Amino acid sequence: MESTTSSFPLHSSKPLPRRIFNRIFALIYAFAISALLLHHVKALLHTTTLFSFFISLSMFTSDVILSFMWINSQAFRMNPVVTKPFPENLKKVLDLSDFPAVDVFICTADPSKEPPMRVATTALSVMAYDYPGEKLSVYVSDDGGSELTLFALMEAAKFGKVWLPFCKGNNIMERCPDAYFTRICTSDSQIHENVKVLYENMKTRVENVVERGNIPDEYKMNEEEAEIFGKRTKGFTIENHPAIIQVLSQTSKEKDGTGFSMPNLIYVRREKSGAVPHHFKAGALNTLLRVSSIMTNGPIILTLDCDMISNDPSTPHKMLCYFMDNSIKPKLGYVQFPVRIFGLNRADIYASEFKRAWHINPMGMNGLLGPDYFGTGTFFNRRVFHGGPLSFIGPEIPELSPNFVVNKPINDKAILDLAHQVARCEYENQSKWGSKIGFRYGSLVEDFYTGFQLHCEGWKSIYCSPERPAFLSDMPIALNDVVTQTKRWSVGLLEVTLSKHNPLIFGTRFIGPLMALCYSYYAFGPIWSFPVVVYSFLPQITMLNNISIFPKVSDPWFFLYIFLFLGAYGQDCIEFILSKGTILRWWSDQRMWIVRVLSSDLFGCVEYISNHVGIVPRGFNVTNKVIGNEQSKRYNEGKFEFGVSSPMFVPLSTAALLNLTAFLWGFLQVLMGIQMFKGLFGVQMFVSGFGVVNCWPVYEAMVMRSDNGRMPYKITFLSVFLAWGLFAAISFMSKM
Numbered sequence: 001m002e003s004t005t006s007s008f009p010l011h012s013s014k015p016l017p018r019r020i021f022n023r024i025f026a027l028i029y030a031f032a033i034s035a036l037l038l039h040h041v042k043a044l045l046h047t048t049t050l051f052s053f054f055i056s057l058s059m060f061t062s063d064v065i066l067s068f069m070w071i072n073s074q075a076f077r078m079n080p081v082v083t084k085p086f087p088e089n090l091k092k093v094l095d096l097s098d099f100p101a102v103d104v105f106i107c108t109a110d111p112s113k114e115p116p117m118r119v120a121t122t123a124l125s126v127m128a129y130d131y132p133g134e135k136l137s138v139y140v141s142d143d144g145g146s147e148l149t150l151f152a153l154m155e156a157a158k159f160g161k162v163w164l165p166f167c168k169g170n171n172i173m174e175r176c177p178d179a180y181f182t183r184i185c186t187s188d189s190q191i192h193e194n195v196k197v198l199y200e201n202m203k204t205r206v207e208n209v210v211e212r213g214n215i216p217d218e219y220k221m222n223e224e225e226a227e228i229f230g231k232r233t234k235g236f237t238i239e240n241h242p243a244i245i246q247v248l249s250q251t252s253k254e255k256d257g258t259g260f261s262m263p264n265l266i267y268v269r270r271e272k273s274g275a276v277p278h279h280f281k282a283g284a285l286n287t288l289l290r291v292s293s294i295m296t297n298g299p300i301i302l303t304l305d306c307d308m309i310s311n312d313p314s315t316p317h318k319m320l321c322y323f324m325d326n327s328i329k330p331k332l333g334y335v336q337f338p339v340r341i342f343g344l345n346r347a348d349i350y351a352s353e354f355k356r357a358w359h360i361n362p363m364g365m366n367g368l369l370g371p372d373y374f375g376t377g378t379f380f381n382r383r384v385f386h387g388g389p390l391s392f393i394g395p396e397i398p399e400l401s402p403n404f405v406v407n408k409p410i411n412d413k414a415i416l417d418l419a420h421q422v423a424r425c426e427y428e429n430q431s432k433w434g435s436k437i438g439f440r441y442g443s444l445v446e447d448f449y450t451g452f453q454l455h456c457e458g459w460k461s462i463y464c465s466p467e468r469p470a471f472l473s474d475m476p477i478a479l480n481d482v483v484t485q486t487k488r489w490s491v492g493l494l495e496v497t498l499s500k501h502n503p504l505i506f507g508t509r510f511i512g513p514l515m516a517l518c519y520s521y522y523a524f525g526p527i528w529s530f531p532v533v534v535y536s537f538l539p540q541i542t543m544l545n546n547i548s549i550f551p552k553v554s555d556p557w558f559f560l561y562i563f564l565f566l567g568a569y570g571q572d573c574i575e576f577i578l579s580k581g582t583i584l585r586w587w588s589d590q591r592m593w594i595v596r597v598l599s600s601d602l603f604g605c606v607e608y609i610s611n612h613v614g615i616v617p618r619g620f621n622v623t624n625k626v627i628g629n630e631q632s633k634r635y636n637e638g639k640f641e642f643g644v645s646s647p648m649f650v651p652l653s654t655a656a657l658l659n660l661t662a663f664l665w666g667f668l669q670v671l672m673g674i675q676m677f678k679g680l681f682g683v684q685m686f687v688s689g690f691g692v693v694n695c696w697p698v699y700e701a702m703v704m705r706s707d708n709g710r711m712p713y714k715i716t717f718l719s720v721f722l723a724w725g726l727f728a729a730i731s732f733m734s735k736m
């Protein structure tokens with residue numbers, strides 16, 4: 001199907017042929033699951049002791065949860081659709097002067113975890129878009145309130161005057177200077193060398209400042225700059241400071257070297273006060289919504305994390321192929337580009353690609369109402385933040401309306417005063433911000449929660465994944481950072497599931513059953529922890545106690561288990577490979593699923609409860625983006641980075657030990673020729689064996705490594721103790 005605005009289509013969409021297979025397979029698999037559940041019910045009814053009832057109930061509950069998650073996951077498989085933009089046709093149907101203004105939002109929160117230089121190069125990479133400079137404004141929100149970040153951005157504004165014309169004049173694709181100079185280190189061209197020297201200078205200055213922790217006087221070029229830094233008042237803390245909005249580059253005033261106009265670059269530090277909740281990133285984005293509304297009010301908004309650089313200067317043209325198509329425009333809320341990661345190791349050991357969540361599933365949602373919102377790499381229609389397509393919710397003041405026409409320059413005194421007003425922390429008191437207007441509060445995955453509510457209000461979205469990645473991001477490479485990040489997601493998802501906006505109950509009414517199931521797949525994700533814990537511990541411990549809990553090898557039910565396992569894993573693997581994956585990376589992906597469930601999801605559930613009863617305050621733990629050399633060397637060798645004694649490693653390492661013990665013990669029984677063992681414990685042997693191969697990096701980290709990334713002894717000892725305790729407990733119970 002092609003869009004029909006004119007004889008020059010702007011985009012096309014095509015359903016994937018595998019949807020037919022998916023539907024048939026879903027039907028067969030559904031029968032198999034029903035049979036299994038019936039089998040469980042029968043087993044439950046025939047239990048004779050309390051202990052066997054407990055075992056049967058655990059297995060039954062696990063399989064019910066797995067089945068529930070399977071049903072959710074089918075929604076993605078019913079109608080996967082790929083779309084393709086045709087930016088080459090854009091200029092044929094649209095005049096350059098009709099291009100809408102774009103406001104880019106970049107968030108940063110902590111200079112010690114998010115290096116200011118990264119923030120600066122991220123900003124430069126989007127400022128250098130192939131887009132009319134006078135229609136592009138980049139707003140950086142600094143929740144860390146750091147003058148180091150501010151300094152880095154001032155440097156970026158200066159360097160940009162050389163960098164932007166250089167990129168545009170030479171048609172460079174990597175518009176993040178760091179990415180470009182890494183790829184092309186030297187060149188014969190004198191200009192290249194000159195620009196490189198300027199970039200290196202900028203980098204050295206910023207890194208010096210970051211190392212010192214403050215800005216030396218000689219780095220402040222003039223009175224104006226000195227004054228800007230002087231605004232940092234006494235008693236300033238991250239939690240308590242006034243609003244600062246600083247225009248670092250202004251389009252009408254500043255032309256870059258070749259007469260192109262520079263985009264606007266605006267630094268925004270919202271006011272904070274310990275007494276007023278700031279709602280983390282969602283709060284920062286809402287401040288940016290208001291400030292940008294007053295200063296430029298671009299009808300299109302791009303949200304970016306500070307570590308996500310643009311990798312393709314023509315991305316705005318691709319996004320316009322959808323927003324400029326009148327047939328879909330009225331309901332189109334946002335266009336989501338995938339998060340692609342650079343610098344992954346060959347096997348992508350931490351499955352940082354999130355192929356399912358960021359690539360396969362969004363194609364599935366494309367055939368419904370569109371993908372969920374990933375938080376970054378997303379172009380919005382500004383109007384979505386003010387109610388549904390047919391139910392406009394007006395803001396408190398006319399200047400905040402998406403239709404408001406700004407007719408003053410951005411550093412006009414009245415404009416700046418008003419912008420400071422709306423960046424006050426008390427501005428949102430008793431308002432609809434965060435509930436009906438803007439990005440939504442109440443979940444640590446504000447992106448997921450906001451996208452869900454937008455869909456419920458009647459908006460649609462589009463997932464667009466061009467051949468050349470539109471954006472590149474990086475991901476943590478220490479396991480503790482990895483699972484801490486996903487733990488925050490688990491807490492955030494539980495906050496959505498257990499809110500009045502539960503995807504199944506609330507969602508089904510507004511977005512239909514299939515979309516509701518898609519959202520439910522993520523929102524209920526943390527409950528994977530129950531079945532995964534059961535399958536990682538119970539078959540192993542019972543086997544060690546000589547208790548068989550699965551059908552024996554000669555039993556027909558045995559084949560049902562084989563079919564269910566192979567069917568699920570096989571389909572997962574095929575989908576992964578079809579989405580440009582490799583077997584090696586698929587293996588990491590399925591392994592990290594177990595690792596994440598046993599750490600992030602499990603601890604996420606605990607954290608959610610502790611937040612709820614008020615033992616631990618709710619917080620957004622910013623992901624660490626600083627990477628040590630040694631760590632990065634080990635990462636490139638494909639080694640897991642344990643290193644710190646994180647409690648989150650304990651369930652994993654305990655499971656690793658139990659699986660190994662159970663498997664070796666079973667293997668010994670088979671070697672000794674105990675026939676009964678082979679037949680009765682087929683499934684249990686298989687499950688422990690599967691656990692062992694998956695846990696290989698854990699054993700390595702426990703006994704075979706001596707580097708700093710090895711498993712801390714504390715964790716190993718604790719796990720041995722726990723594994724033994726679990727074994728003893730079950731053994732005691734079975735004899736009761």
Ligand SMILES: O=c1ccn([C@@H]2O[C@H](COP(=O)(O)OP(=O)(O)O[C@H]3O[C@H](CO)[C@@H](O)[C@H](O)[C@H]3O)[C@@H](O)[C@H]2O)c(=O)[nH]1
Binds near residue numbers: 307375485492621
């Ligand atoms: O109080 C805060 C906390 C975070 N951030 C910013 O939010 C972004 C995402 O934070 P990060 O620590 O990188 O979290 P990730 O888990 O990597 O981010 C993913 O998950 C988040 C939701 O948990 C989404 O907001 C992000 O867009 C998505 O990339 C970063 O730019 C931060 O600077 C703020 O602006 N204010």
Ligand SMILES: [Mn+2]
Binds near residue numbers: 305307623
């Ligand atoms: Mn991030």
